[in-house]
Amino acid sequence: MSNPISHAFKKAKKENRPALLTYTVAGDNSKKQSLEILKSISKKVDIIEIGVPHNTPVADGSQIQTSSYRAIKNGIKVNDIFKIVKNFKKFDRNKPVILMGYYNMIFRYGENEFLKNCKISGVNGLIVVDLPWPENKKFASKCKKRSIFFIQLLSPTTTQKRLKKIIKDSHEMIYFISMLSTTGGKLKVSSKEILSNYYKIKKINSKKNVVIGFGITEKTIKSLKKADGLVVGSAICKEITNSIKKRQNPVTNVYNVVNRLRNKIK
Amino acid sequence: MKLKKGIPVIDQGDKLGFWGGKFGGNFVPETLKKPIEDLEILFNKLKKDKNFINERDKYFKNWVGSPTRFIKLENLTKYVGGAQIWSKVVSDANGGAHKIYNATVHCLLAKRSGKKVICGDTGAGYAGKMLSMAAKKFGLKCKIFMGAKDIQRQQPNVRAIKKNGAEVIPVYSGSQTLVDAVSECMRYWVANCDKVAMCVGSTVGPAVFVRICGWSTSQISRELKTQLVDEFGSVPKKLKLYNCVGGGSSSFGFWNEFMDYDKKQCEFIGVEAGGPAKSKKHAAPLTYGSKIGILHGAAQYVNQNTDGQIEETESISAGLDYPGISPLHCFLKDTKRARYTAASDEEALNAYKLVTKFEKLRPSLEPSHAFSIAITESKKFSKDTIVVVNSCGDAYKDRGIIEKKLGRKYV
């Protein structure tokens, strides 16, 4: 059984463009509204990333922190997130969904129980920010058994030796963090440098789909469109915050941002 | 789970940095793997290097000031009427608390690694104050992350940090206390780890930080052991070591040299912050049976809800106001080498009143927690029992809180 994530990359490649991945936090700004946002952007997006909000997020900048705290304050629980995924999949059953979060949420829930519910609700991949290689080996193989992609993260600080080992253990999709930064940082290195790091990864194994994330906005997305996929998170979370401030509808505003992002890489 | 003899506890973790197979580790973003590994290699090399140890000892002796006093609290002993109550006055150390040991070592390591900037977290403000002192001494730029609530309640230390030329970065997220300061400091390191060294202010964080901190504060028990032998001719037959536990750096350092003694001879008692008597919130994960979870890169017992969100804590003492606890203490608890209990805000204040009434000693609110339990338990002990309390901080930083709670005359 193949994973819809692979299809999404194939389709984008056929259209000669990078896959577009969006990140929004489950439950931001409410359970209902976050589902509405996903539904509205779905046709413009190749892979949906849903953040599992955590209240001690050591790798997130202020935008995603704000979204996460808002979602938690509005009462989101892990079980609600599975419900959101399930309902989203009823709406667009083939759209791949990745959950992204911190390990304590999975640990507390129980790895097996968590994966069981991922399977039931239709989650296709997992990114666990603070479960690096080799600590993630056991969990990654549990994911594989259930045909859920465990998505390894690579960073500019990852040594060549380590790159090789991680790529060898990785599933079909890999996430490359563009620069030394938390999420939401300004792109502080050139796209040329990012792509050169990206090609180092591709050179080790060209079959892996490598997405680039961190610092990608409407301004920067075009310069990186040679990648297999591009992830936009903070720029979208920020739009939700701004919409609330301006008392506008986040659903339409987020759709507009995503639409513009998509137009820049098509 | 077993504690080994003859091997320092900081070195009893496995390859992945887990003590007892489950506490500690390195739950960090990929970006930090390399800088953490670099620091591990450097630390493992230097801790065996005679020159480095001599350098450390030279600064501990001449700059930190060693040994700190070991004194008998005669009046308090008489008043309590049980065990002999002694104190290791660690607040004698330069800057007024044990945080100076870890700060000094981190700055020495940063120098060796060629870094020019060091960042650190602080709750009570001592870790920040000491890091700013050491950074100044060793010519490093310094950034201190501190919760906005702590900035308000620990002003004397904030002023000291600034006076030493360090930048204080207020943290407004979450409960605006130590837990948020550590998170923000880690985020800053994620974004700047190529140029900046990080110091974690207690025996918490990714495994190497736990080890460096424990290695540094162990100076306290090295001194104490010599002082005990000088005073009693040998390590007493009934010795009880009381220490407050926030992250666990002072307590670990206070106990380390006595680890291999039978606990019937040298008992360790860790006192956590129970919070206000009327509040459900506390900062005592070991005492109240919090479940294991991951906080700031390490698996540990930590206050959290069923969903895995870290819970807010409450304590009158900023230094103890932390939802987690060092993996070292989780290990010492589960191997039953140490015993843990909690004192409430009110009990700590009462102990502060008693100690300052009878002695020329002004323990800050953190060690006042330890005094509270030590005083209560000492009543039941025989006269040949030697109780030692680590007075690891000076109350000057708490004058605002003490004046508000107890009135002017106690300041």
Ligand SMILES: Cc1ncc(COP(=O)(O)O)c(C=O)c1O
């Ligand atoms: C005086 C004092 N004692 C104790 C602590 C608690 O930390 P630890 O348990 O690491 O010693 C602090 C922390 O800031 C402190 O300032």
